[in-house]
Amino acid sequence: MSQQIRISAKNLGEVALPDFCPRCFWVKLQLNNRLPFQIFPGIFSSIDSYTKRVVHRWFDKYGSPPPWLRDLGNLTGYMEPPHFSKYNILDHETNILLTGSPDAIFIRPDNSHLIVDYKTAKYTGAQDKLFPMYEAQLNAYALIGKQCGLEPISDLALVYMEPVTDEAAASSDEVHNADGFGMGFTANVHKVSLNLNIIPPLLAKTRAIYDLESPPARREGCNNCQLLEGLLEVARH
Numbered sequence: 001m002s003q004q005i006r007i008s009a010k011n012l013g014e015v016a017l018p019d020f021c022p023r024c025f026w027v028k029l030q031l032n033n034r035l036p037f038q039i040f041p042g043i044f045s046s047i048d049s050y051t052k053r054v055v056h057r058w059f060d061k062y063g064s065p066p067p068w069l070r071d072l073g074n075l076t077g078y079m080e081p082p083h084f085s086k087y088n089i090l091d092h093e094t095n096i097l098l099t100g101s102p103d104a105i106f107i108r109p110d111n112s113h114l115i116v117d118y119k120t121a122k123y124t125g126a127q128d129k130l131f132p133m134y135e136a137q138l139n140a141y142a143l144i145g146k147q148c149g150l151e152p153i154s155d156l157a158l159v160y161m162e163p164v165t166d167e168a169a170a171s172s173d174e175v176h177n178a179d180g181f182g183m184g185f186t187a188n189v190h191k192v193s194l195n196l197n198i199i200p201p202l203l204a205k206t207r208a209i210y211d212l213e214s215p216p217a218r219r220e221g222c223n224n225c226q227l228l229e230g231l232l233e234v235a236r237h
């Protein structure tokens with residue numbers, strides 16, 4: 001029996017990126033994604049969870065989504081996304097435990113579910129280089145949901161919350177308050193196709209890379225491995 005791999009929906013999504021590097025992925029899998037020199041600013045996850053609370057509190061007060069989410073279509077309610085410890089599935093084919101919980105789950109008038117992920121980022125539409133990763137991430141959430149009783153799932157969507165930082169906003173008196181200033185965000189909804197078939201090949205590729213006994217070749221055009229080797233060389237002297 002192969003060693004079980006645990007991977008989040010987001011990390012699995014990396015495999016779908018056009019500039020995916022199997023060598024980097026192999027290293028991350030072997031180290032359980034605990035790489036040195038990784039500093040991810042916590043502000044983005046704070047904004048994502050604040051967005052979630054803002055939306056839910058509006059729903060609680062008015063029984064409908066805030067007007068700026070109108071592009072999500074008709075919604076009658078929401079449910080708190082389950083904690084990732086309860087939202088995971090074991091893929092028996094590859095012995096991979098797929099985990100991760102979406103930012104938001106909304107309910108349609110026909111009782112089907114819409115899974116949403118918030119992204120604090122500038123909206124570039126189909127130009128977003130990371131879109132294949134987000135598409136896989138949302139479909140992985142849907143696959144998990146399907147097997148964890150979240151049925152039926154009708155739609156997936158990304159909601160990009162784009163900071164409003166233009167001159168007009170900066171010069172407006174409205175942004176100031178007694179303790180500091182506020183910054184607005186503009187919502188852009190980007191629908192994502194529900195296609196669970198994209199997940200099994202990503203799981204199979206993850207298993208194949210994990211099982212390699214030595215790291216695969218590095219990605220063409222990325223010099224960071226070389227820089228690291230140079231750094232290690234310097235450290236040896």
Ligand code: SF4
Binds near residue numbers: 022222225
């Ligand atoms: S080639 Fe670049 S992306 Fe690949 S392992 Fe090296 S540093 Fe990471």
